Amino acid sequence: MPAPNANLSALLEANKKHVTPALGRLHDHIIVRGEGARVWDEQDKEYIDLTAGIGVTNLGHSHPAVTAAVINQVQQVSHVQCSIAYSVPYLQLIENLVPIMPDKSLDTFFFWNSGAEAIEFALKLVKRATQRPNIICMQGGYHGRTFAASSITRSKTVYTLGSQTMGGVYAAPFPYWHSLGVSPDTPEEELVAMAKIQLELLVKQQVAPSDVAAIFCEPVIGEGGYVPAPASWLRFLREFCDKHGMLLVIDEVQTGFGRTGKMWASEHVENFAPDVMTFAKGLANGFPLSGVVSRREIMEKQEPGTIGGTYAGNAIACAAAVAVTEVFKTQPILENVNARSKQIFDTLHALRASPKTANLIADVRGKGLMVAMEFRTDDALTQRGATGPIPKDIGKRVQKKIIDQGIFVLTTSCFDTIRFIPPLVITEEEMAAACKAITSAVEEVAREG
Numbered sequence: 001m002p003a004p005n006a007n008l009s010a011l012l013e014a015n016k017k018h019v020t021p022a023l024g025r026l027h028d029h030i031i032v033r034g035e036g037a038r039v040w041d042e043q044d045k046e047y048i049d050l051t052a053g054i055g056v057t058n059l060g061h062s063h064p065a066v067t068a069a070v071i072n073q074v075q076q077v078s079h080v081q082c083s084i085a086y087s088v089p090y091l092q093l094i095e096n097l098v099p100i101m102p103d104k105s106l107d108t109f110f111f112w113n114s115g116a117e118a119i120e121f122a123l124k125l126v127k128r129a130t131q132r133p134n135i136i137c138m139q140g141g142y143h144g145r146t147f148a149a150s151s152i153t154r155s156k157t158v159y160t161l162g163s164q165t166m167g168g169v170y171a172a173p174f175p176y177w178h179s180l181g182v183s184p185d186t187p188e189e190e191l192v193a194m195a196k197i198q199l200e201l202l203v204k205q206q207v208a209p210s211d212v213a214a215i216f217c218e219p220v221i222g223e224g225g226y227v228p229a230p231a232s233w234l235r236f237l238r239e240f241c242d243k244h245g246m247l248l249v250i251d252e253v254q255t256g257f258g259r260t261g262k263m264w265a266s267e268h269v270e271n272f273a274p275d276v277m278t279f280a281k282g283l284a285n286g287f288p289l290s291g292v293v294s295r296r297e298i299m300e301k302q303e304p305g306t307i308g309g310t311y312a313g314n315a316i317a318c319a320a321a322v323a324v325t326e327v328f329k330t331q332p333i334l335e336n337v338n339a340r341s342k343q344i345f346d347t348l349h350a351l352r353a354s355p356k357t358a359n360l361i362a363d364v365r366g367k368g369l370m371v372a373m374e375f376r377t378d379d380a381l382t383q384r385g386a387t388g389p390i391p392k393d394i395g396k397r398v399q400k401k402i403i404d405q406g407i408f409v410l411t412t413s414c415f416d417t418i419r420f421i422p423p424l425v426i427t428e429e430e431m432a433a434a435c436k437a438i439t440s441a442v443e444e445v446a447r448e449g
């Protein structure tokens, strides 16, 4: 183990004041190295990482196969601009992705750098393909912080604070109890029935369905609180889009690449095919790469030159992504996701059921290793079923106590929610340590009141 590095502490102190304060930050330190589900800061303090860089390093930090592929590619060629020529890994990536698409109709790709950029292109694509101007998005949905992507984001107002947004965007309530103003224990079928009524109303009262190009939906609402879309909701959206000639865009930026226990979260719904799918994050395990895939006939509606970007589909990022797809072929990643998912859900459900801590917890939800615990607040909905006074700022206090035990965790959404999104390779022992820390943190806050 290297000794804590005084030079790095000095580097941090001298320069952090020049970083824009418009960024939030969980840990005001430098992460010097990472391995699997662990990271080390400049003080050489070790952390179990339940954030995975916000769902990015799915195969763990510094995965050897990804590292080797990147080194090899740097030695060949780093940058082949996508409008000039192809790089080898660009084509190898397509070769590896085509067979694992959630539906074989998804056969034509464009690669960009970030999730938000993928969304920007998807928006252009659906408007051009349908010749319709408007978009329906989901209340609580998140699609990124660039202009158009933030305009279809509805998880928190901070993402568009003080700036104008793109017009022609309508938000439909998602089948999430907060959006519909009902109790957390409302059965899924009732939530879906209420959300269906609201969407039908939206196209009667707010925008004609023939003026809507597409519906954008995440298969698990991510930054909006880790709320899985019921299968019946996604099937309804599919029928609704077909009925009205709209396209269905499924945003798998956070849910893709095994995060929910299948390669794609939409694969939890049988015979389900989006018209357009966006993906990023786990794709290149930490290298900036995103993708949009659709049917050839939809992509063909875009004239050459309407899309592109200097770094789009960068060769090094594509080489990392090829390595990721190869690892999924040979390693039992999805099996580990499902086993570790059960481990953490058992812990969270036990906390929700325990007389010591039940009063703090409004909801436990998620899919695979996209897991959340929502706490009660003074919001009347979250108070249903409470058995006594509800402590203040539960999430923030629990988060701090977990971090103090050497575990990185994030909050999410405008509600008091903590989320757990570890690398998919987290071991049973690491998850057990994390579960122990979560339990003791929630119990301590319950004791303190």
Ligand SMILES: Cc1ncc(COP(=O)(O)O)c(C=O)c1O
Pocket (backbone or CB within 6 Å): 054, 113, 114, 115, 116, 117, 119, 142, 143, 144, 145, 218, 222, 223, 251, 252, 253, 254, 255, 280, 281
């Ligand atoms: C579902 C979803 N879409 C889009 C984005 C934006 O991706 P990026 O941060 O790479 O721009 C995110 C990021 O969290 C996301 O979760």
